[in-house]
Amino acid sequence: MLSKDIALGFFFLFQTGFGCLGNFFLLVLYTITFFTGPRMRAIDLLLWHLAFVNDLVLLSKGIPQTMATLGLTNFLDDVGCKFVFYCHKVARDLSLCTTCLLSSFQVITLSPRSSWWAKLKARAPKCIVPLCFLCWTFCLLTNYKILLHMKGPKGSNNITAGKDFIYCSAIFPVSLYIVLYLLIISLPDVLCVGIMLVTSGYMVFVLYRHHQRVQYIHGNSLIPHNDSPETRAIQTILLLVILFVSFYSLNSILALYIHYGETSSVLVHISAFLAACYPTCSSFVLIVSDFQVKKYYLALCKR
Incomplete structure (x- = not known):
């Protein structure tokens, strides 16, 4: 095995482990807050959900990619490939939906009383759980095509046509129906x-x-006024949106090229790296900006 493959495998392993650790920390933090702390904020539920689906994204992409890079390319059969790719696509779409809900909820929360958004302030917290269930239902139903097209690795199935994703492969029939389906699916x-x-x-x-x-x-007061909770919340959500749109756009363009152009292992590795960037970075953005983390840290320091 080439040394660069080993280095790449450990890189994916580090990226996956680092991101999963950050998201798992947030899951534990918000779970403890829910059971033992003060009343859980409505936005905390969305952050808990974001950490959970980001962990799914990392595990469903990072672990198979690490194993494939280290030379284990035939560890999944048809059923395994369908399950892994389906879980990854569903979790990725849920991450998109949750980030969208976060930005919308923050706008509703911080909008002035005279604005149109303010009318939804009282209703918004009650809609979070139904909207999360709606996102799950929509993502589970709309990604069924993956279960039809994904196959095991080419070497194990004697597949000569289709796309090779190193540890799995796929056959995408080129037709007007498929193009129309992709356009409809991309609209959400x-x-x-x-x-x-x-x-x-x-x-x-x-x-x-x-x-x-x-x-x-x-006036010219030297007191810093930009450190309010509202300002920090806006800055955090803005940073999450910027990160998501950036990585999502780059990965979507690359995925379209892989789908319609020539597939190579380098492009597959880059796509896997981009897919894991947001789930990894977002967890530590939330950890650094969340006042609950600072509160628990100060409480530990006092002991």
Whole structure:
């Protein structure tokens, strides 16, 4: 085995382990808060859900990719490939939906009382659980095509046509129906990304107006006014949206090229790396910015 393959395998292993550790920490933190802490905030439920689906993304992509890079390319059969790719695609779509819900909920929470968004403030927390169930139902149903097209590795199935994903393969029939299906399936993704961009723009506008108002009231005061919980929440959600849109856009473009162009192991590795970037980075963005982490850290330091 080449040394670069071993290095690449350990890189994927580190990326997966590092990201899973961060998301698992958030899962434990919000679970403890739910059972022993004060009343759980509505946004904490969305953050718990985001950490959970991000762990699914990392495990369903990172572990098979690590094993394949280290030379184990025939460890999955047809059923295993269908299950792994289906779980990854469902979890990836759920991560998109949850991030979209986070940005929308934050806009509703921070909007002025005179705005149209303010009318939804009282209803928004009650809709989080039904919306999460709706996202799960939609993602599970719309990704059924993966169960039809994914196969085991080429070497084990004597597949001569189709796309090779190193440890699995796929046969995508080229037809007008398939192209139309892909366009319809991509519409919710485009809609969610559009909502995130619109809500992010609105949050920047609210943050700018708040900054201008504070400057006008306090003049040249040296007291930092940008460290409020609302400001930190806006900045955190904005950073999550920027990270997601960036990595998601790059990975989607690469996935389309792999789907319609020539597939190579290098492109498959890059796609796996991009797919794991947001689940890994988002957990540590939340850990650094969440005041509950600082609260528990200060409590441990006092002991």
